[in-house]
Amino acid sequence: MANDEEAALAVRERRRLETLREYRILDTAPEAAFDRVTKLVADLFDAPIALVSLVDDCRQWFKSAYGLDVPETSRDISFCQFVIADDRSMVITDVLGDPRFSTNPLVTGEPFIRFYAGVPLRAYNGDVLGTLCVIDRKERSVLEAREMERLEDFAAIIMAEADLRRIVFERDDARRTLERALDFSGIATWQYDAQTDRLSTQGAGAELWGAGFEATLATGDGFFDLVHPDDRSTVRAVLKESVANGTPYMAEYRVLNPERGVRWNSVRGDWDVRSNDAKLTGVSIDITEQKSRQENANLLMRELHHRMRNLFATVSAIISLTRHAAHDIDDYVERIGNRLDALNRAQNVLLSANFMTGSMHALMREVEAAFPRIKWQGPDLLLPENALVAMALLFNELATNAAKHGALTAVDGRVDVLWSQDEGDAEDRQFRLTWTESGSDRPVSAPEQTSFGTLLMDRSVKNNLGGTIERQWRPGGLVVDIALPARWRDA
Structure with missing residues (x-):
């Protein structure tokens, strides 16, 4: 042993x-x-x-x-x-x-x-x-x-x-x-002497430009014979500007490859200066496959950019508003920590999926890990990033309040979270969620004034999710009913 x-x-x-x-x-x-x-x-x-x-x-x-x-x-x-x-x-x-x-x-x-x-x-x-x-x-x-x-x-x-x-x-x-990985793929290196118009290449030249490319690419003018006619004037203008101003040379253009047909090349170069001798040195890469996927990649990047802007805006708002609501530095640190933990839960769910949607069940598992006496039940749904963040902040505020002032302060206190979503495709179908606290050993009553946490919950439900939120302070604990437009599909 x-x-x-x-x-x-x-x-x-x-x-x-x-x-x-x-x-x-x-x-x-x-x-x-x-x-x-x-x-x-x-x-x-x-x-x-x-x-x-x-x-x-x-x-x-x-x-x-x-x-x-x-x-x-x-x-x-x-x-x-x-x-x-x-x-x-x-x-x-x-x-x-x-x-x-x-x-x-x-x-x-x-x-x-x-x-x-x-x-x-x-x-x-x-x-x-x-x-x-x-x-x-x-x-x-x-x-x-x-x-x-x-x-x-x-x-x-x-x-x-x-x-x-x-x-x-x-x-x-x-x-x-x-x-x-790119180093081991079909990449050619080249060097161009603008004074003599001489062009030398190494690497995967045949794959990029076709068999017999050496003779054609011996000069800059020969190179343009391989460029697609519709792209030649643009590439010439880029090269002319680079030679005239000593600036980096960057272009994407189509190549007339005799064996492989029309291919897309990406070229990147800069000036290698030795004494008074300056040569343009760079690489050419076949990006045909990347071009075919570019539209999807651009869409993904726009979505990720939108998500990061939303995240930074949310963090900035939380920090600013929490500062005004906090009583002292300890209260500020605690509140900021709790709300950033909530954002982290949402990001964990998004990172484990496709960055843009997250599972309701995955989010609730994160919540339950932080607050073990919260039990939940409902269909698994795919929430978009903004909805997932809003739900994470909502659950954090409810759970934190329950742990400080509500049912979770009692030994036998617990929280049950139940939700459902109307079937079908009707315009007015609803997602309904009920947060029920029970087992509280202290009087339960509405707060005397509206806190920042309450405002944050209302904003998450009403503004971000387009729904309604109602609270009832029952003897056994707080009950919160939330109704939202049912726009989420099953996971």
Whole structure:
């Protein structure tokens, strides 16, 4: 049994280290986004030291270290290793009373740690990569639950920034992979001397221009004999401008390939200057297949652009309006975090599908993961991006209110979400959803004034989805009835 446990721990640690490598963050230069968080954490907790610590196989390395000058320490003396081993936060009010740390060189020497509070930095797959920790040189009282939640919120901000970096790296890797793939495809390189009109080529010339292309492409004028007559004047004008102004040469044109018929070529070139000798050097790529798919690709890009504009507009509105509604910085951080979590749920659903639509069931699974006592039932529907975001924000506001003020504050409280959609194709058919809270152990009544969350829900339902929303404050808990035009198809 002990061997099995050791093997399982070894597998888990290996996976954790692999995940840490994915982020490609170890030994990188300081970054303001991380340093701002540690400074803010140190200020908020009135502590001399705040660290973003990432635990490698034999060391803990500090991506950001406020109040500490060393870049790393050995893993075997780190406090953060215990957070990783236990997979949970750790607070030690006086390390001198803890036999695990009382003789630790970080306690007996610089930085003379007496108090430690660390929360996990959890990766996208659940692995703990390190900690966001607060350190003091004097004994302190235990942190309250609200303070721990605040520290965990900042850890989530750290990981959001790290995940953004990871995604950028993955995007760049994908681009480099595409470039390598193009290198091994039918590409020809060429060099043109504008002074002598000499043109030399290498690579997949026969595939691009046809057999016997060498003689024809020996000069610039010969090249134009292979260009489709309808494109020659345009390509000549582009080349003339490039030669006259020393600007890059870029064109897409059709080629009269004797063996393969009319093909589309994309050409890109720039000037290679050596002393007073300037030559236009570039590549030619067969883009016939890409052209045939271009219309669909353009449609996809327009949809993605529209989606990103909507997302940024939503985030901007949430940040601005939440700032006016928040009571203090803690309230602001909490509200922003909750609403960004809701947007993240919607993006997770969209990313797992086709970027433009998402499953109602997938969204509800995300909601249930965040609020386990929410149970749901209804047909699976495909929601467009704007509707999915609106529903995610709606459910977040309802669930957050239930957890703070409603049924979910009670031990036996729960929420049931039921929905249905009228059959057929009638113009007036409806989608109906009921949110029912039950088991509340406190009086349920309408709020005295309209909150930003209520306005956000009303805007999501009425403005974004074109529906209606009605609330009833019953003895057992809040009941919300929502009706929308039934425009969504079955998943």
